[in-house]
Amino acid sequence: MKKLLLLFISILVGILLLTMPVSALIQQSVSSTFDGTGQTPAYGEEIASTLVLSAGDSDIKDLTINFKNADAFIDFASFKKEINPAGALVNITPTADGFYIENLPKGPVVTITFNAYPKTTQSDTLHVADIGFTYTQLGQQFEPSLATPATPVTADLKSSSYHSLKAEESNNFWNNNALIIGAFLSAVAIIALVIYIVKKREYAHEIIKMQEDRIQLLNDIYRKLELAENNPAEFDSLKLKIRNEMGVHKSSIQDKHSGSSEKSEKREIKGGFE
Numbered sequence: 001m002k003k004l005l006l007l008f009i010s011i012l013v014g015i016l017l018l019t020m021p022v023s024a025l026i027q028q029s030v031s032s033t034f035d036g037t038g039q040t041p042a043y044g045e046e047i048a049s050t051l052v053l054s055a056g057d058s059d060i061k062d063l064t065i066n067f068k069n070a071d072a073f074i075d076f077a078s079f080k081k082e083i084n085p086a087g088a089l090v091n092i093t094p095t096a097d098g099f100y101i102e103n104l105p106k107g108p109v110v111t112i113t114f115n116a117y118p119k120t121t122q123s124d125t126l127h128v129a130d131i132g133f134t135y136t137q138l139g140q141q142f143e144p145s146l147a148t149p150a151t152p153v154t155a156d157l158k159s160s161s162y163h164s165l166k167a168e169e170s171n172n173f174w175n176n177n178a179l180i181i182g183a184f185l186s187a188v189a190i191i192a193l194v195i196y197i198v199k200k201r202e203y204a205h206e207i208i209k210m211q212e213d214r215i216q217l218l219n220d221i222y223r224k225l226e227l228a229e230n231n232p233a234e235f236d237s238l239k240l241k242i243r244n245e246m247g248v249h250k251s252s253i254q255d256k257h258s259g260s261s262e263k264s265e266k267r268e269i270k271g272g273f274e
Contacts (some may be wrong), residue, residue, distance in 0.1 A: 025142075026060060028053035030151055034118075034126075036159035045121065047072060047128050047155045051112040055104045055137070063101040063135040065112070068150070070127040078115040083108055096132075116153075121160035128153040189206055227262050 032049040051065075067074055081099070083090050088108035093100045099112065116128050130150040136145040144150045224238040 007236070008094075025056060025148070026053060026063075026135060026137070027056040028131075028133070028151060030131065030153050032128060032155040034155045034157050034159060036157070037120075045160060046115045047118055047126070049114055049116060049128060049155075051131060052109060053104075053112075053133075054109045055106050057106060058138050059106055060101065060104040061136045063104050064095070064132065064240075065098040065101075066095075066128045067098045067114070068132065069116075070129050071123070072116040072126060072128040072155075073119065075115045075117065076130055078113075081111045082111040082113075085112065104135075109143055117156075118157065121157055124156070124158055126155045126157050128155050151273040166273050192230040205250075 029052050030049065032047050034045070036045050039200075053065075079099075080093070080094050083092070085108065088105075090104060090108050090110065091102060092110065093102075100113060101110070104110070118126050118128070120126070130148040130152055132144040133148070134141075136142070142148050209216050221238065221242070224241070
């Protein structure tokens, strides 16, 4: 029973393969170019599109080509057609939405060109139009469907005036910011330099003042030493002045060194004057 079922399925598949049309699909390709810089004679920023089609391996009959707007307006007055070779027996008849070809034999190539104008230039890639084909080939009729969908026409709009303006605005933004940042950093550097110079001068003045005070103190001590040589009262006054000066000095030293400094100072006082 299983062998009979397998044999029946094999025969059925073979019949389907024998009756299926071979190469029953039209051969076509679409390309488009966006003229964002006005290089062509056409008006404005147009999209020049080209459709190239042939019958493939089998003749085609009753071919209808329909062009439908998407995100652009098709200029139906701009349509041009060309048959290669020029002497091929192919008649192309214009229709409301495209063209009709009664018979397209195997071999000749039909080229159709047209212009379209974008509804917007802000997209990077624009869906320009859809091209639908309805025809008969090898006894089978084809029309736009999920199996043979309409052919989309797309165009790259990165060269449009909108994108050029955006790119220029972006460059200007970064250039202006670079100037602002550079000016800010220069101002910070100048301020830092001024602060450094002022602080350096203040420190130099403090050093000079300390040196002058030290020299004055030494001169005063020397003068008092001369007076105190035979004058005990002047000698005691000198010792008191030295102790006072040493007390001021000790108050500026960190606490962790205060003990050792006091002992050292007392020994110096004792050994020097007592």
